[in-house]
Amino acid sequence: xxxxALDRTLxxxxxxxxxxxxxxxxxxxxxxxxxxxxxxxxxxxxxxxHAHSEIIGMQPEGDWLLAAxxxxxxxxLLAKVQDEAGHxxxxxxxxxxxGADRADLTDKLIESRQKYSSIFNYPTPTYADVGVIGWLxxxxxxCNQVPLCRxxxxxxxxxxxxxxxxxxxxxxxxxxxxxxxxxGTPEQRAMVQDAVDRWWWPSLMMFGPPDDDxxxxxxxxxxxIKRHTNxxxxxxxxxxxxPQAEALGVTLPDPELAPDPQTGRYRFGAIDWDEFKQVISxxxxxxxxxxxxxxxxxxxxxxxxxxxxxxxHKHAAVSA
Amino acid sequence: xxHEETVxxxxxxxxxxxxQWAFGTGFDEPLAGVDTTVPDGVDPAxxxxxxxxxxxxxxxxxxxxxxxxxxSPELEEEVAVANIALDLLGQARLLLARAGSxxxxxxxxxxxxxxxxxxxxxxxxRDPDEFRNTGLVAxxxxxxxxxxxRLLVAATVRLAVLAELRRSRDPVLAAIxxxxxxxxxxxxxxxxxxxxxxxxxxxESHRRVQAGAVEVWPLLxxxxxxxxxxxxxxxxxxxxxxxxxxxxxxxxxxxxLGQATLQVPEWPAGTVPRGRLGEHGPELTELxxxxxxxxxxxxxxxx
Numbered sequence: 001x002x003x004x005a006l007d008r009t010l011x012x013x014x015x016x017x018x019x020x021x022x023x024x025x026x027x028x029x030x031x032x033x034x035x036x037x038x039x040x041x042x043x044x045x046x047x048x049x050h051a052h053s054e055i056i057g058m059q060p061e062g063d064w065l066l067a068a069x070x071x072x073x074x075x076x077l078l079a080k081v082q083d084e085a086g087h088x089x090x091x092x093x094x095x096x097x098x099g100a101d102r103a104d105l106t107d108k109l110i111e112s113r114q115k116y117s118s119i120f121n122y123p124t125p126t127y128a129d130v131g132v133i134g135w136l137x138x139x140x141x142x143c144n145q146v147p148l149c150r151x152x153x154x155x156x157x158x159x160x161x162x163x164x165x166x167x168x169x170x171x172x173x174x175x176x177x178x179x180x181x182x183x184g185t186p187e188q189r190a191m192v193q194d195a196v197d198r199w200w201w202p203s204l205m206m207f208g209p210p211d212d213d214x215x216x217x218x219x220x221x222x223x224x225i226k227r228h229t230n231x232x233x234x235x236x237x238x239x240x241x242x243p244q245a246e247a248l249g250v251t252l253p254d255p256e257l258a259p260d261p262q263t264g265r266y267r268f269g270a271i272d273w274d275e276f277k278q279v280i281s282x283x284x285x286x287x288x289x290x291x292x293x294x295x296x297x298x299x300x301x302x303x304x305x306x307x308x309x310x311x312x313h314k315h316a317a318v319s320a
Numbered sequence: 321x322x323h324e325e326t327v328x329x330x331x332x333x334x335x336x337x338x339x340q341w342a343f344g345t346g347f348d349e350p351l352a353g354v355d356t357t358v359p360d361g362v363d364p365a366x367x368x369x370x371x372x373x374x375x376x377x378x379x380x381x382x383x384x385x386x387x388x389x390x391x392s393p394e395l396e397e398e399v400a401v402a403n404i405a406l407d408l409l410g411q412a413r414l415l416l417a418r419a420g421s422x423x424x425x426x427x428x429x430x431x432x433x434x435x436x437x438x439x440x441x442x443x444x445x446r447d448p449d450e451f452r453n454t455g456l457v458a459x460x461x462x463x464x465x466x467x468x469x470r471l472l473v474a475a476t477v478r479l480a481v482l483a484e485l486r487r488s489r490d491p492v493l494a495a496i497x498x499x500x501x502x503x504x505x506x507x508x509x510x511x512x513x514x515x516x517x518x519x520x521x522x523x524e525s526h527r528r529v530q531a532g533a534v535e536v537w538p539l540l541x542x543x544x545x546x547x548x549x550x551x552x553x554x555x556x557x558x559x560x561x562x563x564x565x566x567x568x569x570x571x572x573x574x575x576x577l578g579q580a581t582l583q584v585p586e587w588p589a590g591t592v593p594r595g596r597l598g599e600h601g602p603e604l605t606e607l608x609x610x611x612x613x614x615x616x617x618x619x620x621x622x623x
Binding site for chain 2: 311
């Protein structure tokens, strides 16, 4: 019995070497390939969090679907929220290629055993929030996600290509709404500035903790799951957003925001990481409501899902 | 490296892929570039009133279906229900714009600022008694089973009407109907599949969807009753008399419910078309309060 065990160890070593070679060459790992358990677990966690963020992210803007102030805006918003459901679906499917199960991941979300992006725990009191979510939140998401199109895991990378293309439409639609509002009444302009004041800092937090406090980053970079550090991506986002804010005619709420003549990049003020920790650990303004609604969708309709399953079995048995 | 640049590049040049965005990124009025001349011998007031009937049905049902977004049983259903609502919203925009194009705007035009397009003046600045939808589409959703029964019934009626309307002497209505037929055929199919699954699923789903049918069926009472406007426009070859589609609707619904092992509730006796004449219950006032609230708070704003 000891010889096969020895072989298994040898096999594992050669599989690991092959995996390392694929990563080093910048090629992709596919579902049938051998992968280390840590790689699989890290990917499932990251992809599931991402999928949960898409689904929970339907809610803050979805709150305006029934009250959107023109039919055109209603159509745009409905198409956008629908896209987010679609993104959630591709991402859960990518996680399923790693052996996860969508229903189980949903349960983990509802039981707060897995996280989602803390940005979606902020409320959306005005219609300008719809525009600012498109411009800043989707803008930050794009900065985060474009490099993931090169992620070492094939199904995730391919899902991200499609997601990023759609996100870029959302961002432009959001910015266009804000442009229209800035050309509108004084109340509309005040609404836009107020929304920018509320969303700017949380959008900076979307890139995650600073590099010196990001325990999983180094391993994820080595595995090619992540391509840039949190702070690099955050800086890229700030540099992109400042000229957009100027073109829009709004002020970003950071007195320390200024170009650094040495680097040509923008310096910005200190982020309130205590707020981040509070929100991510469940104490944000809307955490409870977000989870309550997701739970209600599952529980109130459990009879529907059960009926669909029973019906499918019945009719599969008939045709078999 | 190269790949990432390609993606950034694709994002920067995203205008090449506008077909992917459901509504384009332009700002066109729904009927931009369309010849909106009224056919000979047709009273524009009648034509506009008829467009409001079909347009309000679509707008109100779209609003009801949108209530399911973030509350649906499955993610696939979130996508489907949003898709159906989007189709109906698109039909509503065309039909309201058509009503506006023939000058049927009622009191709404005086309430809305000039910069607000006709479709929005009509959707956001009419009071409930100016809406021309049936009670069938305005009724609250109830549970998912009742929602799907109502969608099945409403889509079956609408599909039968639109199929005939493709031959309308008004080329704008004929074109709107031709586009709508494909969409509503899918809505009917989607709802029918759910009614089958729920009817022939578990005892609980059977009980619930049967109860939903019992609640929805009485709403058919005024759906087949034509108004004077529909009489005149049918005679002029422009509209469809709803009483002529009753046979097809009864046949389709009887077949679907039968296959779903459900009992067909009693067909209600016909009544005056209250909804078409602007008589509605409190549920429409509530629905419109949500739909119109923000737009009315800022009557001088454009969005």
